[in-house]
Amino acid sequence: MRILFCSDTYPPQVNGVSVVTAISVRGLLARGWECEVIAPRYPHDANGLVVDDGGARVTTIPSIPAPVYKEIRLAAPAWGTVRDVAARFKPDLVHCATEFVVGRLGRRAARRMDVPWCTSYHTDFARYASSYGVPWLRGPIARNIAAFHASATRTFTPSSPAKADLAKLGVSTVEVWGRGVDIEQFHPRKRSLAAREGFHVGSAFTFVHVGRLAPEKNVECLLDAYEMLAQSLPPGSVRFIIAGTGPSLPALRARASRSVTFLGTLDRVHILPALYASADAFLFASTTETLGLVVLEAMASGLPVIATPAGGVADHLANDVNALAFPAGDALACAAAMRRLMVDAEARERLRRGARATAESRSWEKELDRLDLAYREVLSRPMFIT
Numbered sequence: 001m002r003i004l005f006c007s008d009t010y011p012p013q014v015n016g017v018s019v020v021t022a023i024s025v026r027g028l029l030a031r032g033w034e035c036e037v038i039a040p041r042y043p044h045d046a047n048g049l050v051v052d053d054g055g056a057r058v059t060t061i062p063s064i065p066a067p068v069y070k071e072i073r074l075a076a077p078a079w080g081t082v083r084d085v086a087a088r089f090k091p092d093l094v095h096c097a098t099e100f101v102v103g104r105l106g107r108r109a110a111r112r113m114d115v116p117w118c119t120s121y122h123t124d125f126a127r128y129a130s131s132y133g134v135p136w137l138r139g140p141i142a143r144n145i146a147a148f149h150a151s152a153t154r155t156f157t158p159s160s161p162a163k164a165d166l167a168k169l170g171v172s173t174v175e176v177w178g179r180g181v182d183i184e185q186f187h188p189r190k191r192s193l194a195a196r197e198g199f200h201v202g203s204a205f206t207f208v209h210v211g212r213l214a215p216e217k218n219v220e221c222l223l224d225a226y227e228m229l230a231q232s233l234p235p236g237s238v239r240f241i242i243a244g245t246g247p248s249l250p251a252l253r254a255r256a257s258r259s260v261t262f263l264g265t266l267d268r269v270h271i272l273p274a275l276y277a278s279a280d281a282f283l284f285a286s287t288t289e290t291l292g293l294v295v296l297e298a299m300a301s302g303l304p305v306i307a308t309p310a311g312g313v314a315d316h317l318a319n320d321v322n323a324l325a326f327p328a329g330d331a332l333a334c335a336a337a338m339r340r341l342m343v344d345a346e347a348r349e350r351l352r353r354g355a356r357a358t359a360e361s362r363s364w365e366k367e368l369d370r371l372d373l374a375y376r377e378v379l380s381r382p383m384f385i386t
Contacts, residue, residue, distance in 0.1 A: 001375075002090065002091045003092065003094070003375065004036050004093070006038045006096050006097065006106025006109075007096075008075055008101060009039070009040070016294075017098060020120075020291075020293070021097045026056075027371065034089075038059050038061065038081070038082055038085055038102055038106065039060055039102060041060035041061060041062050041063050061075045061102060076101070078105070091110075092115060093117070093118065094109060094116075096119045096152070097120045103119070103148075107151075117152055118154045119148065119156070121149055123290060146171055149174075155175070156178060156371075157175075158179050159289075159291055159314075160176055161312060162291075162312055179291060179312075179362050180362055181297055181359050181362055182297075182300070183360055185268075186297045186298075186301045186359070187301065188352070190301065195277075204238055205238050205341075206239045207240045207283050207306075208242075209222055209243070209283045210244055210298070211284070211286070213245055213247070214246040217246075219252055221285040221330075223256055223260065225332070225334035225335040226238075226338070228331065228335040229342075244265060272297075276297060276300075277303075280303075281303060281304050281306060284313065289312045291315075292313035295317070299355035302355060304323065304348055306334060316362070320351075321354045323355070
């Protein structure tokens with residue numbers, strides 16, 4: 001069986017969508033599928049259209065950096081390339097992992113070849129409208145996304161709140177899938193004194209945040225909470241590490257005190273797991289996640305989490321079991337939760353155990369088995385092209 005993935009983001013770009021798509025490809029290859037990928041071309045790959053990704057052929061389309069947010073690549077509408085790849089590969093199924101240029105070209109190819117196509121709903125772009133100062137666009141964006149997914153054979157989304165959102169928009173063929181985490185890559189045993197020394201935190205209680213630095217992530221709330229806490233404690237007793245990059249980075253740097261460290265994008269195989277495991281707690285303030293993959297990664301690393309239980313994060317956040325919850329945008333409540341973790345060793349240990357147990361119940365192997373079965377079910381049904 002052959003499946004063609006069409007995505008507007010893919011490694012080496014690092015974000016939740018690219019990571020989950022690459023994990024899906026590797027997992028399906030291990031389960032006997034033939035896979036190909038069409039994705040944007042990144043600057044390092046300027047010399048060729050086709051590269052190999054552990055058994056999956058990846059065809060790249062020319063792209064340019066998005067205005068303001070240069071880390072995002074905008075793919076050219078290269079229909080000829082997508083058409084030719086599909087004609088050569090002859091997929092039984094097309095999966096459109098994103099709603100933008102490459103995803104829509106994949107839908108066009110599936111319709112042209114009369115094969116079923118599935119979609120992923122990873123990102124609630126409609127809610128982003130308010131964060132970027134254009135709240136009047138929320139309705140049109142939501143309707144556009146709904147129309148894209150409603151015509152798919154099946155849509156996969158990683159949380160029950162996201163599924164409910166799609167149902168309100170009239171999308172009915174939705175399956176909750178993708179709530180997985182690599183519990184071996186992210187593991188408490190990756191904690192080490194050497195790693196803490198490398199991050200220059202010494203014996204200080206260390207909070208960490210990982211993710212894109214963009215308005216919808218609300219990292220400003222975390223910085224405000226951290227500054228409240230730090231100002232009430234002896235110098236050097238607490239640190240905050242922020243990993244990731246994005247358009248908000250300059251403003252966040254200007255807002256932060258000297259005890260906040262910005263690390264940029266980290267290697268996911270070695271450095272990021274060590275950062276998670278060697279910190280003392282994880283902070284997260286976004287309310288727009290369909291999953292919150294970094295929260296699961298932190299939990300797998302044995303970190304107690306302090307986060308807002310909104311969107312997909314609410315699916316795996318249990319207050320006082322694996323995390324401490326605080327209301328959206330409430331920096332004072334966040335600071336109080338941070339202080340509690342610092343002074344209550346018993347609570348920290350209980351939340352560490354709860355976090356790891358949550359992650360162990362959501363290993364990627366189980367999710368990939370479910371994806372394999374879901375695709376086979378799609379292929380077994382009569383085909384209706386909309």
